[in-house]
Amino acid sequence: MLCLFSAKGGVGCSVAAAATAGISSRRAPTLLVDLHGELSSILGLEPAADGLSGWFQTEAAAPDLLRRLEVPVTDRLSLLPNGGRRSLGAPDRYQLLADLLRVEQRQVVVDVGTLGLSAVPLVAQASRSVLVTRACYLALRAAQSGPSPDHVLLVREAGRALNANDVAVAIGAPVAAVVPWDPAVARAVDAGVLLRRLPRSLNSLEAVL
Numbered sequence: 001m002l003c004l005f006s007a008k009g010g011v012g013c014s015v016a017a018a019a020t021a022g023i024s025s026r027r028a029p030t031l032l033v034d035l036h037g038e039l040s041s042i043l044g045l046e047p048a049a050d051g052l053s054g055w056f057q058t059e060a061a062a063p064d065l066l067r068r069l070e071v072p073v074t075d076r077l078s079l080l081p082n083g084g085r086r087s088l089g090a091p092d093r094y095q096l097l098a099d100l101l102r103v104e105q106r107q108v109v110v111d112v113g114t115l116g117l118s119a120v121p122l123v124a125q126a127s128r129s130v131l132v133t134r135a136c137y138l139a140l141r142a143a144q145s146g147p148s149p150d151h152v153l154l155v156r157e158a159g160r161a162l163n164a165n166d167v168a169v170a171i172g173a174p175v176a177a178v179v180p181w182d183p184a185v186a187r188a189v190d191a192g193v194l195l196r197r198l199p200r201s202l203n204s205l206e207a208v209l
Contacts, residue, residue: 005112007143017111036113044192051083098125151176
C-alpha cells in the first residue's frame with residue numbers, strides 16, 4: 001500500500017496519486033483509493049453517489065461494501081471513490097480501512113490528501129508513504145508538524161530558492177522523485193485524458209512505486 005499525502009492544498013497530490021496508480025496498473029492490477037475527493041474529476045469520470053465518505057459514517061462498516069463501491073477505470077485499474085465529499089472519519093475507522101487495504105491482493109495507491117493527523121493510522125500502515133510538496137517555505141513548515149513520510153515527491157517550480165536537498169533536510173526524508181510543474185498536466189486533467197495521454201513530465205513518478 002502506497003499512501004500519498006500533502007500538508008498543504010494545491011500542491012498536486014491528487015494528480016500525482018492518479019498518475020502513479022496509472023503507471024502501477026501497467027505492471028499489475030491496481031486499486032486507487034480516494035480520501036480527498038477529487039480523483040473522479042481528475043480521471044474524467046462521473047462523480048460517484050456512494051463512496052468512502054458514506055462508508056466512514058456507517059455504524060457497521062461492512063468490509064465487503066468497499067469492493068461493491070469500486071468503479072472501473074481501465075481493465076487493470078479500479079477506483080474506490082470518495083462519494084462526493086471529504087472522507088472525515090474517526091481514527092479507528094481509518095485503522096480498519098488500513099487493515100483491509102493492507103491485505104488487498106492488488107497494488108494499492110491511496111490519495112490521503114491533506115487529511116493530516118486524522119489519517120495517521122492509515123499512513124502508518126503503508127508499505128511506503130510519500131509526502132507531495134512544493135519547495136515552498138509554508139508547505140514545508142506545515143509538513144513538519146504532520147506524519148513523517150518515507151519519501152518526498154517534489155513538485156519543482158521555476159524561481160524557487162529551495163532545492164531538493166533543502167526539502168530533504170527540512171522533512172527528514174529523501175526526495176524519491178522530482179516532477180517539474182508542467183502546463184501539459186493541467187491540460188490533460190481538464191480534458192479528462194490524464195491516464196490515456198500521460199505527460200512525459202510525470203514519468204518520474206515510477207520512482208515512488
